Amino acid sequence: MSQYHPPVLDAKFILDQLIGFDGLCEKLQLEDINIDLADAVLEEAGKLSSEVFAPLNWDTDQNPAQWADNSVTQSPGLKEAYQQFVDNGWSTLTAPEEFGGQNLPQVLGTAVSEMWQASNMAFALCPLLSIGSVEALLAHGSDELKALYLPRLIAGEWTGTMNLTEPGAGSDLAAVSTTATPDGDHYRIKGQKIFITWGDHQMTPNIVHLVLARLPDAPPGVKGISLFIVPKFVLDENGEPGERNDVYPISIEHKLGIHGSPTCTMAFGDNEGAIGYLVGEPHKGLPYMFTMMNHARQGVGVQGLGISDRAYQQAVQYARERVQGKNKDGSKKPIIEYPDVRRMLLTMRSGVEAMRALALEASAALDFAHADNNSKEKYARLELFTPIVKGWMTEFAQELTSLNIQVHGGMGYVEETGAAQHFRDARILPIYEGTTAIQALDLIGRKVLMDGGVALESLLSDMAATANELSASSNADAQAFGASFAQAVDKARAAKEWLLTNAPSEKELSQAVCFDMLMAMGYLCGGWMQGRTLLAVIALTDANDDVYGEEFLAKKRISAMYYSQCLLPRALHHFGVMVQNPQALYEFAVDQF
Template identity: 55%
Template sequence: MSEYRHPYRDMQFVINELLGLDQFCQRFDIEEVNSELANAILEEAGKLGETVLAPLNRSGDEQGATLTEQGVQQTAGFAEAYQQYVESGWGSLTARAEFGGQQLPNLLGTAVNEVWQSANMAFGLCPMLGQGAIESLTHHGSDELQLLFLPKLVSGEWTGTMNLTEPGAGSDLAAIKTRAVREGDHYRITGQKIFITWGDHQMTDNIVHLVLARLPDAPAGVKGISLFVVPKFLLDSDGNPSEANDLKAVSLEHKLGIHGSPTCVMSFGDDGGAIGYLVGQENKGLAYMFTMMNHARQAVGLQGVAISERAYQHAVDYAKERLQGTGADGAQVPIIRHPDVRRMLMQMRASTEAMRAVAYLASMEIDRANHCSDAEQRLQHQGRVELLTPIVKGWLTEMAQEVTSLGVQVHGGMGFIEETGAAQYFRDARILPIYEGTTGIQALDLVGRKNLFNGGQLVASLLNEMEQTLTDLDSTNETTEVIAAALRSALRDANEAQDWLLEAASKDEAAAGSVAVNFMMLFGYLSGGWMMARSALQAQAMLETGSGDAEFLQAKLVTARFYCEQLLPRTAGLLSAIRSGSDSTMALDDDQF
């Protein structure tokens, strides 16, 4: 089993050189935050990831969580690891200072979260859900709810969950049947929720559930959903956990992967009703939950980067050690010297670096939107966040399927054997395109709410910015010439796909839905290519000035070129598929399938 090494140098490059953290902080007068601090944070996160979380990854997969009479029992070692996480203050990085947070840029929190997810994705899901709960309560909770729950959530002393899905209501939240009945200053919640990540455990003395439920007199459909805080333990007059609330995990799902993360069936109100507290206004819950959901969608996309990085490291280690075939001297050689193995490793590497850059870019757009004082600029950055979110969630998680599958392939037959460890990353990654909205849902969001509904304005703005990168590429350098040609071609494909969609959607009601995933994947590859082109520009400039690690920068140029030569041309095939429209997709009757 290979050890996890957190990719500090590439993270540092993307944060400091590509996205310009120092310039960002200076522009918005964010004092005491700079690249030096970022580097120190990344180093410390790497220590916890490498020495504490990564060693538990295998045991979490093999032993997993269990359901006992006392509730869900987490994998041995997870509670101690979580305590170290809390004591080091990691949960408070980006939260507001008024609730005990450090109020650092979202970009830094994203990079740190990648470390947890790479080192141990099953573990990393627990604080990820807590961060989402913090986000929702910060934006929508009353002063009283914030005072009661946010300090403990921010510190990590309590964890959070998101309770949406029900047995008869998957992505269709309008079908939710969980009920909430008014009772004085609180509500009684009854119903069942499924697929609740870290819905129960023994690592903290309370768990804060955010639960969607419907009032008896609520309007039909999604307009009648409300959001409630339902703690595992009710709080006494001092704000400390006391009496157990009427909720419990009744079973654990038996899953393909992430076995260390308990996925619970939660029952609320078996003995009269769980006590819950309304977040915001009645019947506005879906909008509030989407604050948490959109946070989770970017976080899940980041998991795609993280698990790809882990699979890549594992494959590289194996390829350097596995001897097969002979060299010119007749001696056996490691398989990393075989061209096809190198092709697979380069594809894994280039994909992961492009994915990381796109994920971090989307994260920084949140920071830009949060810190802009100019209302128009803030709207522009918020629009970019909204446009990139389905790409981050959809494209990155789909790419993780390919990267982790290649990790198995590099191992050959041994990749199919659990003992080598490669299969775990493949299995763990498979949930990513499903939860927090499937790939199809992300694609529909991209072509619909984020594109057609605004007449393509958000897409046009992004394409215009990408065009500017083309003008910055130095045509006298062979590498940047290759990158420029590939980016120019992909941009042409994207513009043609956009023109086709805007026209076809007005004539064929099935057009947008039929081509949505291909459209999203095209823009994913394009976004990755754009960021790799920008990376190449930055690496070239640093080489010319003699700043930075020359070996790393040369490798960055090679990786960017490989991406643009081998992966970016996929936009042409996706454009061809888009142009085919909905005819063959919709032609068969239901009974013909």
């Protein structure tokens, strides 16, 4: 198995040079937080991820979670790893101090989360969902529920889950049939939920389920859904886990990947009814759950980034070691010297670095929104980024993890090398927390058409400014990047205007072109981040920077130029397909398939 090397220096570079971490902390009035502290946090997270989580990754794949007697036992070693995670305070990183958190910026939490996901994605899903539960309760829970549950969830003493999907209600949440009947100061929840990640385990003394259900007087459709807390163990008068609640895992799925993450079918109320507590107001559960879901969607995008970087690192290691053919002097030739292998490796590296910068840019948008009195404009930028981070980054991860197998050749197809595990683990990412099509429809409908393209135009204006700055540079690389990037931004503007003109009068147009719009915007956003990276590299090189080092900056320059030459053109392709609106898609009748 390959060793995992956390991207500490690159994350620090992005936080420092692209995000402006020190300035962000000043705006957030975090006087004691700066880039040096962030660097120390990244270093410590890197140690835990590489020394504790990563060595368990293969073992969790080969020794998956087990279900018996309506109970799940996690893969060996994970309970001890989780306890170390909690003991070191990692679950508290970005949570508010009021409930025991450290109140660090979200963007730093995202940089750390990448390391958890890259080192052991199946395990890291557990704290990811707990953070989402915290966000939902912070935004919508009563003071009483916050006091009872948030300190324990934030401390990592308990974990959280999200219960949406049912056997008859997948992405169509209007079909949710789980019921909640009033019973004194609580409710009795009855129904079944499927595909519940980390729905049960033995790592903590309690699990807090957030569950969508319908009240007896609920109106039909999504407007009749409410949100409930359903603990595994009902709390006693002292706020401690007491009686076992009537909620049980009745099976776990046998999956293609993430074997160490138990995916449960959860039965609520097969006996007397599971005790649950209403979160917020009745019938507003869906928007409440979207608070958790949007956090999870960005988190899944980070999973795509993390697993792609892990695959890249493994591919580089193998390409250096694998000998194939000879040099002219008769010496053995490692495959990393062949141009096509370098093409694959640079595609992986440049793509990963673009994704990392975009993930941190998107996360920082939330911090900047908070710093600017909850700015609607900055929230709009965050919301625009969310489907791109989730959709594009997880789709791109399919290609990048597959390239790892290709670099390995036949050995990549053999499980023992571990390359296949990364590919298998990555395959769920464009599916859960909303498929790629759902992200694409969200982008084109709610994030572009609904506001008349205002948020998108704001982003494109910022991109155009970067293109102008690149083109105005005296550096030849910057000028070349600027020319290609300006062309891509122009294509994006033309596609936006075409969409705004044609979508209102053509019923199915948005659905037909949304995927290409999503992918085009992903590659364009990646190009924006790489263009800004190139500008920062040029400035640091001209200033004889000694913080990041000459070799690091040289690598960043080449990676950015490769993106401009080989990956940015994909945005032009997808925008071209989009505005062409291929008629064959409509002409091929359903019964012809």
